[in-house]
């Protein structure tokens with residue numbers, strides 16, 4: 519008998535996803551370009567119903583119609599190459615699903631091209647890394663709705679569950695799923711940067727040890743900040759290097775890597791003209807971390823301020839940092855969701871923001887208690903302009919802003935860089951300010967380039983002869 523679904527690409531993600539699908543009672547055919555990965559997977563799949571194949575013909579032939587084929591290959595050229603090889607073997611109505619971290623514009627393009635051949639194409643975000651793929655990721659599918667309906671039973675089964683609800687839902691047409699996954703990753707950059715800044719202040723200004731930091735983050739994880747990233751951060755501070763006995767964090771080089779999804783999110787913000795400063799600063803913070811050699815040299819040339827001992831009890835400062843972190847996190851999510859709103863309008867995706875926050879609650883890297891609050895906010899008002907003006911979030915940002923101001927001031931006086939915190943506060947202050955100094959910018963633009971301006975007191979477009987007296 520034929521297999522219900524096929525997986526192409528058996529590196530960490532594809533292999534674990536195939537096992538996950540199999541564990542929920544679906545029959546799975548697998549294929550990989552190099553045969554060793556098929557052999558290795560079959561050897562590790564004892565007692566599992568995994569159907570290994572060694573050519574695309576054999577793979578395609580083994581699947582029931584309409585075929586459901588999940589691609590888990592390297593994003594980019596590898597995905598195009600795999601699609602080209604598969605295309606001649608497929609029939610009208612078959613469904614190709616790309617589960618890689620694909621750039622959403624590629625998904626829009628592939629969806630359009632394949633639909634001319636009668637092939638459905640679903641671009642889906644899959645978040646949660648290797649462990650999520652195996653035990654239940656958050657799944658963000660975009661593409662033809664009718665094709666989604668045919669794979670929905672599988673996605674619902676294999677996804678993470680929160681209170682019995684599947685962390686998978688239809689996102690929108692063509693590139694919507696990959697776009698939302700991209701913004702998810704952008705938000706993840708911001709979450710990580712803000713946590714890293716909190717750590718840095720506590721270490722360098724308050725002098726907390728790794729053991730202390732473990733305690734602080736473990737405590738934070740019991741409250742508003744309860745989330746996967748805070749939980750693993752608490753764990754990380756506990757881990758000792760087996761060679762030196764030092765805390766693991768202290769032997770890890772401070773050069774952050776990246777695979778580009780944060781950068782794409784920022785690029786899209788620039789294209790859409792939506793403010794995304796926290797995520798973008800988080801990308802830049804990784805860039806500046808990466809120029810380690812330059813920083814080492816600069817550290818010998820450039821100096822900072824003399825350290826200032828923070829006023830008040832350490833516990834109070836730690837609580838202020840917790841509040842600063844939560845407020846900045848809210849601002850980061852407000853930006854990410856505002857950008858998704860702009861993209862939804864630009865690409866006609868009709869994104870359901872409450873649903874998106876709901877499927878982020880489990881399986882994915884940014885999973886957190888507070889995502890329920892975002893779902894609640896969009897349930898109250900599906901057209902919400904910005905998360906910070908929702909009743910729940912408004913109360914928090916209003917009461918936590920003074921902590922954020924104090925923490926930034928403390929960091930600035932001590933010369934500890936806090937790009938994420940600073941830009942979060944500037945965003946808040948800009949967003950809540952009725953009149954910004956852009957009137958002067960308009961005057962300058964009109965002065966040197968006759969770019970014209972509008973007036974506060976009447977309709978129309980105006981130009982001034984600035985050089986006349």
Ligand code: NBP
Nearest residue numbers: 527528529530531551552590591592593596599618619647
């Ligand atoms: P990789 O991204 O490392 O890709 C390896 C797979 O791509 C192998 O199966 C490889 O086949 C195949 N491949 C390549 Br490379 N070039 C190919 C080509 N020209 N034709 C056919 N196959 C080709 O694997 P991964 O880390 O498992 O990730 C898979 C996808 O999932 C990626 O898009 C990734 O961004 C995404 N993702 C990863 C994570 C994660 O935590 N790792 C999380 C979420 C999403 P070979 O064995 O023959 O070389």
